[in-house]
Amino acid sequence: MVFIVNAACRAGLGYHLGVMDDVWIPAAGVLAVLVVTFVLFAWWKGRPFAQGDVFRASRWSRGNRLYPTQVVITPTSVVHYTPELFGRKEHSIHIVHVASVSIDTNLLFSDILIETSGGTTPVHCHGHRKADAVRMKQLIERYQTSVYSTADREHTEAAPRG
Numbered sequence: 001m002v003f004i005v006n007a008a009c010r011a012g013l014g015y016h017l018g019v020m021d022d023v024w025i026p027a028a029g030v031l032a033v034l035v036v037t038f039v040l041f042a043w044w045k046g047r048p049f050a051q052g053d054v055f056r057a058s059r060w061s062r063g064n065r066l067y068p069t070q071v072v073i074t075p076t077s078v079v080h081y082t083p084e085l086f087g088r089k090e091h092s093i094h095i096v097h098v099a100s101v102s103i104d105t106n107l108l109f110s111d112i113l114i115e116t117s118g119g120t121t122p123v124h125c126h127g128h129r130k131a132d133a134v135r136m137k138q139l140i141e142r143y144q145t146s147v148y149s150t151a152d153r154e155h156t157e158a159a160p161r162g
Helices: 002-010 013-046 130-158
Strands: 053-056 070-073 077-083 088-094 098-105 110-116 123-128
Touching: 053 130, 070 123, 070 130, 077 123, 098 130, 110 130, 123 130
Parallel strands: none
Antiparallel strands: 053 070, 070 077, 077 088, 098 110, 110 123
C-alpha cells in the first residue's frame, strides 16, 4: 500500500493535488476583497447625500436593498434622491408646490406620497420608518406655514393704508 502511494507521488499525482490546494487560497482572498469592496460601495452610495433633515429608507424594504432612497426636506424644497450603480436620480419640488403629503402606514414601514400642484409626477417613497414619515409631513407643513405667513405679512405691510 505504501509503495502505491509513493509511486503515485513520484508520478506527479501528489504534485497536482498540492497545486489545487495552493490555488484556492488566493482565489478565496480575491473573492473576499471583491465582497468587501461591494459592501463598502453599497454603504458609500447609501450614506446621506446632504446636510440637514435627510430621511433614508430601510434596506429591508422593497426597492431599497442596495441603494436606499432618501428624502431631504429644507425650508425651500423637498428633494427625492435615489442612488444608482452609476449616477443618481433626483426629483426636486419647491416647498410652495407641494400640494399634499399622504402616509400609508404598513406593519413595518410606511410609504409616502408627496403630490405637487405643478403637474409633475409625485414623489413616491417606500420603506421609511413610521416616525420618519410623520416627521417628514410635519416639516413640510411647518415650512409651508412659515413661507405663507411671511408672504402674508409682507403683503399686509406693503398694502397702502388709507
